[in-house]
Amino acid sequence: MNPSSRFFLFLLLLFGILEISQGNAQGGNLLIQQYQKGPALDGNYSRWSLQPGVQLYYLNTDLETTRPKLALGALLQIEYRVSSTVGFTTGVHDTRIAYSYPVQDSIGVDKLHYWSIPLGIQLHPTHRVNLGLGAHYNVYNKGHFLRIIEEFKSKTPYPKEHFKNTFGGVVQVGYRFFKKCYAYLNFRWATRSNPPTQPQTNTTSGFQLGITYTLWTSKKRR
Numbered sequence: 001m002n003p004s005s006r007f008f009l010f011l012l013l014l015f016g017i018l019e020i021s022q023g024n025a026q027g028g029n030l031l032i033q034q035y036q037k038g039p040a041l042d043g044n045y046s047r048w049s050l051q052p053g054v055q056l057y058y059l060n061t062d063l064e065t066t067r068p069k070l071a072l073g074a075l076l077q078i079e080y081r082v083s084s085t086v087g088f089t090t091g092v093h094d095t096r097i098a099y100s101y102p103v104q105d106s107i108g109v110d111k112l113h114y115w116s117i118p119l120g121i122q123l124h125p126t127h128r129v130n131l132g133l134g135a136h137y138n139v140y141n142k143g144h145f146l147r148i149i150e151e152f153k154s155k156t157p158y159p160k161e162h163f164k165n166t167f168g169g170v171v172q173v174g175y176r177f178f179k180k181c182y183a184y185l186n187f188r189w190a191t192r193s194n195p196p197t198q199p200q201t202n203t204t205s206g207f208q209l210g211i212t213y214t215l216w217t218s219k220k221r222r
Helices: 003-024 031-035
Strands: 048-061 067-070 071-083 086-103 106-123 127-148 154-156 166-177 181-191 204-213
Touching: 048 067, 048 086, 048 181, 071 106, 071 204, 106 166, 127 181, 154 166, 166 204
Parallel strands: none
Antiparallel strands: 048 071, 048 204, 067 086, 071 086, 086 106, 106 127, 127 154, 127 166, 166 181, 181 204
């Protein structure tokens, strides 16, 4: 998926979220004002919460020859609620990216590791359903190339300069269950210009499936 297609999808999902919020709001013109006027404000909520979790990644590059592979990572998220229906999130994600591609008479697999720092907004139109929108900065940590020829495998670490830090965005929908558990699906993309002489790319996009557990919350307030 090229950058223009990702941007179009981002706008489409954003407008969809805005339409949903306008349909459920009780008045007002701004998104946050609409949510703050909802009946959910009658319930108690915590300003701060801490949520560890795991994520399953299915991310691919913008190259036609690559195919995504599943990768498992972890996260630690902090949410600050400005009301019972609007919150801001940040934290750190252990982001893993894996994809395969043909290499002569064999299969090559790139496995990359980033530390991601997200910053987003969480909308809580109901007690169980959440909508998220945000950005993330990805700090490249390490990666390696795995070549597979039948039963033979060779692993070669990538030099640091092969991949760079990236910046991207994410749109998310989730569902809360068992009071403290939250499952979600999101679409994520990240990009950065690539040197024309380098075959590797810093541009990726795809889906993430995750689950978090609310480990700690501050004192509830109305």
